[in-house]
Amino acid sequence: GAVSAAGATIPDLVAERHADAAVARPKPFSRPLYVPKTAVPVHRSKTTDFYEMTIREAAVQILPGRKTRVLGYDGMFPGPTVRARAGRRVVIRQWNRLRRDAVVHLHGGLVPPEHDGHPADPIAPGRYRDYVYANRQPPATLWYHDHSHHKEAELVYRGLAGFYLIDDRPERCPNLPSGRYDIPLMLRDARFDKHGQLVFGMDDDNGRNILLVNGRPQPYFKVCRRKYRLRLLNGSNMRHLALRLGNGAELAVIASDGGLLPEPLPATSVRLSPAERVDVVVDFARYREGSRVVLYNTAGSSDATRRVMCFHVGERVPDCGELPDELGDKFDLGDAEVVRDVNLSTDAKRGRFLIDGKTFDIDRIDMRIRCGQTELWRVHNRDRRPATLHNLHLHGTHFQVVERNGRRVSGHETGRKDTVSVPIGGNVTIKVCYDRHLGRYLYHCHLLDHASMGMMAQAEIIK
Ligand code: C2O
Ligand code: CU
Numbered sequence: 001g002a003v004s005a006a007g008a009t010i011p012d013l014v015a016e017r018h019a020d021a022a023v024a025r026p027k028p029f030s031r032p033l034y035v036p037k038t039a040v041p042v043h044r045s046k047t048t049d050f051y052e053m054t055i056r057e058a059a060v061q062i063l064p065g066r067k068t069r070v071l072g073y074d075g076m077f078p079g080p081t082v083r084a085r086a087g088r089r090v091v092i093r094q095w096n097r098l099r100r101d102a103v104v105h106l107h108g109g110l111v112p113p114e115h116d117g118h119p120a121d122p123i124a125p126g127r128y129r130d131y132v133y134a135n136r137q138p139p140a141t142l143w144y145h146d147h148s149h150h151k152e153a154e155l156v157y158r159g160l161a162g163f164y165l166i167d168d169r170p171e172r173c174p175n176l177p178s179g180r181y182d183i184p185l186m187l188r189d190a191r192f193d194k195h196g197q198l199v200f201g202m203d204d205d206n207g208r209n210i211l212l213v214n215g216r217p218q219p220y221f222k223v224c225r226r227k228y229r230l231r232l233l234n235g236s237n238m239r240h241l242a243l244r245l246g247n248g249a250e251l252a253v254i255a256s257d258g259g260l261l262p263e264p265l266p267a268t269s270v271r272l273s274p275a276e277r278v279d280v281v282v283d284f285a286r287y288r289e290g291s292r293v294v295l296y297n298t299a300g301s302s303d304a305t306r307r308v309m310c311f312h313v314g315e316r317v318p319d320c321g322e323l324p325d326e327l328g329d330k331f332d333l334g335d336a337e338v339v340r341d342v343n344l345s346t347d348a349k350r351g352r353f354l355i356d357g358k359t360f361d362i363d364r365i366d367m368r369i370r371c372g373q374t375e376l377w378r379v380h381n382r383d384r385r386p387a388t389l390h391n392l393h394l395h396g397t398h399f400q401v402v403e404r405n406g407r408r409v410s411g412h413e414t415g416r417k418d419t420v421s422v423p424i425g426g427n428v429t430i431k432v433c434y435d436r437h438l439g440r441y442l443y444h445c446h447l448l449d450h451a452s453m454g455m456m457a458q459a460e461i462i463k
Contacts, residue, residue: 176281254279294310369462393444402429402430
């Protein structure tokens, strides 16, 4: 059966390896893209939008002719999209209708520790919790997801994830595609048994060989001949993505994890490790009416993970005009006063995943950091053999990526980041400054199976 306990070892999975021979996928590009519905506030005050959501089990149609049991915010897979406004408060009342604890984390949110969704702070079954988000941060593509102690990998895999978009105040909005031309795309892989049910095995990255876009395999999406903003999130537990449009057409990269870049950057491909986001603008006016444009994951190893989705190009409609030359502010944390090393490694024999040689202890503070002080972190991936990818995500702040293996980074990695990939046997250097709130924040590998198996630690931000 599925292994879900923390600390599961790889051999536990072998018995399951043959289970999914007969999964029926739909014909590629035969079904329309599902765009998660936008959550509607139950109440709006002068300063605040109030929402209510229920964390529950549900059955949704992912594969043809069958229902798949999932966990969903409001029973949706992925959850409803929350659209917040910069500077305007959001309160979400999360009801837990599961038979187990749940915790909701706003990934990328600059949120005080008590609303950050710490695993030590669960919502008990049948109870609710009000999460308060001030949205005092640059407009950006964030997401919310479960963070239960040693269980986040399984609960997020089973569906507890949704988009949380912070839009700019209307008077300040740059001239970017909006409304139905602004589409969030959550890309993640999954494994199904022959009855179409999700199979979760800890560290089962090889088994999860069907890629889903907003919860459905290989959809098509009808677009008009104009510009679109696509908000790409790698919502996979473990899979790295390398995205590229058919025949290498150009994209404009406009935003990273934490918000708009100073200017649009042309690119032909983008790489995303788990939890990273990038906003791109694609101009479909370049294609003839009736064209089919495939989005590829060039890191995929089979059709189900290589061909992500297909855009069907329709007729021309009025566009929003040229992209602005200037988008967000330049993000520079200045000179660092403190230098640290952070080491990511695996103890394969014991199935443990470590930061600085230690497995996660919810009662331990692993480092103390002065609020407002810039630090330089050199983050090492010590797993050369067996080669294992990792990344690093920080709660409670955004950071600046300086270099990877001694070389400057480019593209979306030059912007505000909260997650960065750490190459096998190599390192990445980041500048970090926690300048918002005092208290305890997690940092961890966002290959969520690694995090659930212990590759997680805590920083305390002090005065
Ligand atoms: Cu997206 Cu600690 O998580
Ligand atoms: Cu990892």
